Amino acid sequence: AQSVTQLGSHVSVSEGALVLLRCNYSSSVPPYLFWYVQYPNQGLQLLLKYTTGATLVKGINGFEAEFKKSETSFHLTKPSAHMSDAAEYFCAVSDPAQKLVFGQGTRLTINP
């Protein structure tokens, strides 16, 4: 069965600093991996996805993630945080039936 663990329920960084949100997964099949962002009082927006091919995936708003099979990780990074990045971030893995299994979420706070 697929599962996702996000390390750190709350991450706080200064504006302009590196953002690193950690995600580890467990999957019985080659995984499809996703990062979603949820702004307050909104639905989920797809940031980026890994399916096959290049292990470094670029997404919207300057975010990227690297798929590391040996570490079963899919960490999300952004070189320079902006105040507008404050939100809840969810890592997810897709199972063979195309259902998504979500991590617990990481709330990102940006300090001015």
Place this chain on the structure above:
Amino acid sequence: SAVISQKPSRDICQRGTSLTIQCQVDSQVTMMFWYRQQPGQSLTLIATANQGSEATYESGFVIDKFPISRPNLTFSTLTVSNMSPEDSSIYLCSAGGSNNEQFFGPGTRLTVL
């Protein structure tokens, strides 16, 4: 990508009543899903809405409590029946895209008094 709308966006309901949430997709999609997001928590899949057949429910969710309809490839409804305060959550629908990604609606924020 698909654009998804939900109605209502929020509601306050009395204990023991039912609420039906509508989900409309701007294009035909094979897969539609319903999720629940309890306050301060992650998303939990309720069921997969299958067009032309009964929905497939996840463990812990039953059809009597969460009946789902899927009359065509662009529309689905979720009913939350005989509500209690524990049903207060955000309910989100999603549509499946290529490569197993899903696109989400804005959610329905339900408060049960």
